[in-house]
Amino acid sequence: MxxxxxxxxxxxxxxxxxxxxxxxxxxxxxxxxxxxxxxxxxxxxxxNSIAQSLASNRSNSVGILVSELHGPFYGEMLSGIENECRAAGKHVIIAAGHSEEASEKDGIEFLISRSCDALILHVEAVSDDYLIKLASGNMPIVLINRFIPRLANNCISLDNELGGYLATKQLLQQGHTQLAYMAGPMWKSDAKDRYHGHLRAMAEHGLSFNPALLAEGDFQDSSGSACMQQLLAKGLPFSALVCANDEMAAGAMEVARAHGLNVPQDLSIVGFDNLILARYIYPKLTTIDYPIGEMGRMAARWVLKNIYQQQALQLKNVFEPVLVCRDSASAIAAG
Amino acid sequence: MxxxxxxxxxxxxxxxxxxxxxxxxxxxxxxxxxxxxxxxxxxxxxxNSIAQSLASNRSNSVGILVSELHGPFYGEMLSGIENECRAAGKHVIIAAGHSEEASEKDGIEFLISRSCDALILHVEAVSDDYLIKLASGNMPIVLINRFIPRLANNCISLDNELGGYLATKQLLQQGHTQLAYMAGPMWKSDAKDRYHGHLRAMAEHGLSFNPALLAEGDFQDSSGSACMQQLLAKGLPFSALVCANDEMAAGAMEVARAHGLNVPQDLSIVGFDNLILARYIYPKLTTIDYPIGEMGRMAARWVLKNIYQQQALQLKNVFEPVLVCRDSASAIAAG
DNA sequence: TAGTATGATGTAAGCGCTTTCATTTATAGC
DNA sequence: GCTATAAATGAAAGCGCTTACATCATACTA
Known part of the structure; x- marks a missing residue:
């Protein structure tokens, strides 16, 4: 060369x-x-961009940490970020954190040592304090899918509580009164927020929540199946199920079908995320749209504006989810 | 720092x-x-890894070029590569080529200028000659999902022809004699190979292929729907459909259902890739497994062995696809 | 005990670029 | 024509590391 x-x-x-x-x-x-x-x-x-970086202490590259490289969710997000960055001549360096604290920290360290100009993080295991401390250093960070009040400006998040509320409300409006809830792992803030939204909608309709109809999964489809088994085993009646994400909804739907339940006639199901699979499963899943690709793009824009001086860009920190009606939820049968 | x-x-x-x-x-x-x-x-x-790279002329990072960052296929692949590399203390730098020649070349240039120690490429638009020339330079490359005879050692590929053959043969063995074929874009070698496998199986069973029952899509589910419309519009009878990938199969299945056809009773469908969605759609898709995650891992191992001197590793260049029987294909109804 | 491997450490020259500061050259003002 | 100012360019010092090569101490050999 x-x-x-x-x-x-x-x-x-x-x-x-x-x-x-x-x-x-x-x-x-x-x-x-x-x-x-x-x-x-x-x-x-x-x-030689390595030499440029060393000399200028700028790398024209932004570091991204995601939990996993596979899965529809992260793929959309990465794609959104890469598109936006590429268009601006910036490059991305990607690491996976696997939802484990040590691994997430390690990934962040790696990205820092790689002289990234900024970091876009989708982290779950690391504490708020750690992030606050990190943000106070001189590496700019933006957080996706996480809201920390003291770092509000650096957060691109979804109103998960609202999403949980909307999902539940839809079912309530369709006349259901006996709802089960399948939660994500409660240590994750999004899982918790979605659940709270559910509770709020229930309360608003004057319904009390029955803890026996709550199951906690881990956001994977297999746990959706397992939770559904549990729920069914209790023998308590419910005509609708709110799932904290689409994958669990898919798992649950399968088990429901195996038990001879027709969706939505016998059981209405609502998911969350609006992954690509929501359109593929049968019946097509009614769910809450999570505009993750758009949010990734926004995170990239944050970096372009704040780090690379593209002043003109318009930023938006919190996104509002919307309900996507398809075929898996319907009005409760007469009677 | x-x-x-x-x-x-x-x-x-x-x-x-x-x-x-x-x-x-x-x-x-x-x-x-x-x-x-x-x-x-x-x-x-x-x-500071930038400084290390500059001084040592080694970056401990391997460059990866994929067509897209999203989509189940690339996600699996990236994930396989990242896992293997991470375990060996190597890092990955990712770029997307969007299946366009200019963009792919640009991505490759970027990765080279980033001082990667080797490149793992999933490229589609760039010519064989370009790759042969590239390989003769001093940047080691390994190709995924592409076979170039003169670069055989650097290729990690799937026997697509065999896959097409197996998919078709399954249907043939189930008694079908009137098969339609939905191809991918024929300028892509994998699409072509799969199609040839189909033809071989047909010939082997003494069946002549009817060109009117061939439709060419672009590997997206929407084109699967469109192709299915076309096929149906011709009014020619067929009891089975071989699709060049799962996504088109999903699109086709939807249209079939809309036309009142039951899968598999009225129409058997076989896909290709065994994407995660194959397990989600209903009925579950019978398909050909494409071990892309494993192949990604193998590409990473190639690099570890050839570039980072981990001699002990065992390599394998061509993978054989296998049939995964699920519910979308069944023996032809009596009569 | 001198002579020689051998192991442990230091010295210093880069890697390919950016950037400050100094210098040269062109432009203008009077 | 001569100085004041601005524009264009060059010289050189790093950026944080790696890696020959040189040096020094120690342990062996005969």
Whole structure:
């Protein structure tokens, strides 16, 4: 690979001048600029971005930490971020945190040591305090899907409570009165918030929540199946089920079908996230849309605006989920 | 951030010695090593990997180019690669090529300029020649899901032809004789190979292929729906449909259902890829398993073995797909 | 006991770029 | 034509590391 030095020699100018035309951050005469560009062209010169980063202490790359690289949810998010960054000439470096504290911290350290200019984090296991401390350092961070009051400006989050509320309200409005709730792992704030939304809707309709109709899963479809088994085993009647995410809803639906229950005639089900699979399962899942791709894009914009000085961008910190009506929930049968 | 210099000062040794304990590639006395480790600990030292890369001309990171960041297929693949690399202390830098030649080349250039030690590429738009030329340079590359004879050693591929054959054969063995085929975009080699497998199975069973029962889609579910419409519109009878991938199968299934066809009673459908969605759609999709996660892992191992000298690893270049029987294909109804 | 491996550590020259500061050259004002 | 000012360029010092190579101490050999 040609280096800046060879370019400068060929063009008959100094290193500094070549650097100037690359970065166009200082005046260079038109004639010199052309000489340099020609030399670059001729040598097939490509700047070594590692060296640029070391020298400038800026890497033009933003670090992203997600829980997993697979799964529809993170894929959408990554894609949103990458698109936006790429369009602005910034690059992404990705690490996975696997929802484990040690691994998340390790990933963050890695991204920092990689000289990222900013970090976009989707972390779950790490504490608020840790993040607050991190944010007070000199690495800018933006948090996706997490809300920490003291870091409100750095958070791009969804109103999960509202989502839980909307999901439940839909069922209530369809006449259901006996609802079961399948929660996500309660140590995750989104799982908790969604559950609280559910409770609020119930209360608003004057219904008391029956703890026996609550099951706690882990957001995976297998746990949706397991929870459904549990719920059914209790023998308590319920005509509707609110699931804290789509995957558990899919697992639950399968078990329901195996038990001879028709969805939605015998049991209405509402999910949460509006993953791609919600359109594939049968019947198509009524769910709450989580605009994660859009939120990823917004996080990227946050970075572009705050770190790369693209002032014009409009930011939005909290997104509101909306209900997507499909076929898995219907009005309760007469009687 | 503390630098190696401060560590060396605190420990009372030279820069070189600190570097030696970090890399453990030279003997350092136990006493010195401990002093250095203690100093690192005390300062919370983390090596600056940019500087390491620049100095050593190795980055301990492998570049990955995928077509898209979202979608179940690439997610699995990325996840497989990341897991394997992470376990070996290597990191991944990801770029998306969007199946466009310019974009793929650009991504490759980016990864090269980032001083990756090797590249794992899932490219579709770029020519064989380009890749052969690239491989002859000094950046090691491994290709996933693509087979180029002259680069056979660098290819981790699936026997797509066999997959197409197996899918078709299953249907044939179930007694079907009138099969339709829904292909992927024929300019993609995997789409072509799968189709050829189909033809081979047909020929083997003495059946001639009816071109009117061929539809070419683009691997997306919407095109699966569109192709199914086309096929149905022709009014030609067929009792089974082989789809070049699961997503088109899902789209096709929906349209079939809308036309009052029961799957599999009226129409058997076989997909390809065994994406996660194959288990979610109803009826569950009979399909060909594409072990993409495993192949990603293998690509990572290729790099570990060939670039990072982990000799012990066992490599495998071509994977064989297997049939996964679920509920969307059944023996043809009597008569 | 001198002579020689051998192990442990230090010295210093880069890696390819950015950026400050100094210097040269062009432009304008009078 | 001569100075004051601005514009264009060059020189050189890093950025935080790695890695020959040199040096020094120690342990063996004969």
């Amino acid at each position: 040609a280096t800046i030095y060879q370019v400068s020699e060929l063009a008959g100018v100094s290193l500094a001048t070549v650097s100037r035309v690359m970065n166009n951050n200082a005046r260079v005469s038109e004639a010199t600029r052309n000489k340099v560009l020609a030399a670059m062209e001729q040598l097939g010169y490509r700047p | 503390a630098t190696i210099y401060q560590v060396s000062e605190l420990a009372g040794v030279s820069l070189a010695t600190v570097s030696r304990v970090m890399n453990n590639n030279a003997r350092v006395s136990e006493a010195t090593r401990n002093k250095v480790l203690a100093a690192m600990e005390q300062l919370g030292y983390r090596p």
